[in-house]
Every structure is written in C-alpha cells, then in structure tokens.
Amino acid sequence: MGEGQVMAQIQLSEREVEHLRNDLSGSVITPDDAAYDEARKVWNGDIDRNPRVIAFCADTKDVQTALAFGRRSGLQIAVRSGGHSLAGHSVVDDGLVIDLRRLNQVTVDPQARRAVVGGGAIWSEVDGATVPHGLAVTGGHVTHTGVAALVLGGGVGHLMRGFGLSSDNLISAELVTADGQLREASATKNDDLFWAIRGGGGNFGIATKLEFQLHPLGETVFGGLIFYAPEQGPDLMRLYNKFAKTTPDQVTTILAYLAAPPAPFVPEQYHFKPGYAVVVVSPDHVVGEAAVKPLREFGPPLFEMLAPMPYPVVQSLFDEALAPGTKVYWKSHYFAEYSEDVIAAIQANTAKMPAGPSQMINLQLGGAVARVPEDATAFAGRSAGFLGMFSGIWEEAGDRDAAVAWSRGFSDALAPLSLGGTYPNLAGQESEERLIKSYGREKYAKLARIKTKYDPDNVFRLNQNIVPAR
C-alpha cells in the first residue's frame, strides 16, 4: 500500500479544519477553495499532488499552530517556502502543507552588514533589499528559488568562491522544532542544531527567520557567458580543467551544455542550437576580465556576452530558462576534475541530449567554499572540484520519457567517474544509501544523532531525509 493510500484513511472533520482556520492569522485552503490549484503548484511542473489542507502562515505563531494541528491529526506534513524542491518535497498528497510564503520580510542593517530574512522569502526579495545598500550574500543561481531551504542545504551560487556558501554566511536562525518550540541556532545557542542546519536541509525544524552576514558589492559585477560549438567540447573541457585550477577566488564559473536562447545577444543562426557555454561572474571587473582571457582566445567561440552588469541581472540569467512550471527530471554527481574519461563521457552524452530545453550544468566549486574545514558544518562536498547536473527537461508529455532516459543515462555514465555523492539540494529523490555516500558515514551518523534529539519521530521527513538514529 502506498503512502498516499495510508494518509487517505485519516479522518479529518470539517470542524477540525474550521478550528485551524480560526486559530491562524493567515489562511487555510482546502480542495473546495477556488485558490486551491494555484496554491498547490510547485516549481517542478512534473509534480501534481493534492494536499488535504494548505496552511498559509502569517507569522511564527501560525507555524507553531499549523505544526500542532498536523501532528494532532496525523496528516503527513510538507513544509513549503519557494517550492523549488526538484523531487517535490514541499507538497504532499492527502497531507498538510505548511506554507511559509507570507513570511517573506527582509530587513537590512547596512552598518552592521547584516540581513534578517523571513523563512518564506525568495532570493529576489533578498537581493532587492541588500543590493541598494551595495551589499550581497551568496544566493542561488535563479532569483525565484526559496532562501530557507537553499541555505539549510548549503547554498551554492555565483558568489560562492569569493564569499563562501550561503550557509557559510548564516549567523543565526530561528526554527520551530518538531516539539513546537521556537529555538535559536547560532554559534552560541544550540550549536549542534546550528551545525546541522548548515547542510542538513529541512530535517531539524521549520526555519522562520535567518540572519546573514553581507558583503560589499559594487554597482555592477563582471559577468555573462561565452558560447562554443559542440565539436569544440573536448578541447574546451581540457582548457577549462586547467583554467578552473588557477581561477582567482573572486571568479566563479559554470560549464554548461544547452541550447542557445533566442536572445538579442545571440546571432540568429545559433538560436536554439546546442553548444557549450562558460558562465562567468566576478565582483571584481579587472580580475574577471583578466581571468577570461584564455577562454576568449580559445576557439574562436561562436559568440559571447560578457560585460559589467548589475548583480540582479546576472542572478536572473537563468530565470526564464528555469521558470516555475518547468517539467524536469534531475540527477547530479560531484566529480574531481575533467579527466580524459570524464570528458569522453560528457561529450558522448551531450551529443545525445534531446532537442529542446534539457541542460547539463556543471558548477565550479573551490575558492572560499573549500577553505572552510569539512567538519565545520554539515554541508559535504567542499573538496570536490565540480558539481555536475543533468537536467532532462520537456514541454510536451510525449517528450518526457526521452528526457528522463537522457538524464539517467548521463548520470549512469558519470557515476563510476564521480566522487560517489552529490549535493542533496540539487538532486532528485535520494536514497538513504546515497545520502550516506554524499555526507560520508561519520557526518551522516552525527546528523542522525542530532535528528534524534530534535525530531525523534521524523515529523520532518518530506526532504532528503536523515533518518533518526536507531
């Protein structure tokens, strides 16, 4: 019997729902409401689930009330902020969704260079509040992703090699834990919880507030992309492998394989044609220009769009290609370098990419990410060179199978050449075995002990689940 069927047996009276409605400052949506279908939508358009109750929380007290209702009723609980979980962890059939989207306040203290961010905010709301003060913190690569879940999982982004992971800049957080208590986590309060929430995901409680250290950022950053033909791939990857080993920390790059968009900066003959792109972001223009010289000289590239641009523009380069509603199947691996075997596997599999919006996106790690000791936080993968992601994306239902098969085939080919684990935030539904590989046995065991302390009943299990220690 499937999970959904078990949940369907739970009896929930109209009166109980009515009580919840009365107890919340926010609102409650059920299948009878006109807003239901919009409210249950998540980013991945391949996920179509029907929760019994969606509780839109307006404040921390609402979160506690909704959690208590969920625990009392026995409904399975999904927590939702940005809704970008690739596996659809933030919505659940027949269960309760605790929706935090209204907890999206962001306040900035420019003198102290700090920001306090609500547990349901998205990255455009953070950038919108910090950038006018000439300040920023590492965010995700698209602006509509939620802040809390991204940070709790680690947080990789365009500024990470200079400023560290998003979670490396977390000073403190407030969480409603499984027992309903509001707890602070910081270096001085509940330090075990603070360690766990910087990489361990949403396993330990519902984050209602996050405090970040900010960094000065000029009005513009140097950024954009250089695009190469598919047949240039092997030589480009050989060059890029050396390039990545010597890139200054201020420069963070991505090597991608994707179809060129029909954008004004793309010559018309390349619209929708696939190829390799190197995406570059550097807060320091001079350092950025100097770093990309070998990439500009190689090839020649088919076209480039590299220029000083406001940080929010760089941040939103992928927004449209990965818009809400994108139907995707996603696999990923950490790998050390572009060895000849890795290059051959990538070239063989990019050649098989179905026409359309599918993508390979490989993030360059290192820099400030690698300088934080591995055991300082729960995040795992600091010593990896790259994170490779193979996103099968389709628009028409008939193209789903080909996109899924391509992503799986790519992942299978890279698996024996990879480091054996991945970054759980940028992965599909991972098994416990794969999570143990990703975190390492020792770190996973520590996470499981902390999980047992704060969530012994595994209330928060719709996530990349750390199972309480048995």
Ligand SMILES: Cc1cc2nc3c(=O)[nH]c(=O)nc-3n(C[C@H](O)[C@H](O)[C@H](O)COP(=O)(O)OP(=O)(O)OC[C@H]3O[C@@H](n4cnc5c(N)ncnc54)[C@H](O)[C@@H]3O)c2cc1C
């Ligand atoms: C288009 C796209 C781009 C992405 N880019 C990046 C990137 O650049 N860098 C990166 O690191 N990751 C990236 N990710 C992955 C991203 O970090 C995860 O998908 C993350 O879960 C998104 O957060 P969310 O709030 O949108 O997720 P949701 O789907 O709302 O939640 C995801 C998980 O976190 C839990 N959760 C949600 N809110 C809270 C909360 N306040 N407290 C506790 N638990 C909570 C949920 O229960 C669920 O298990 C990307 C994902 C997508 C789809």
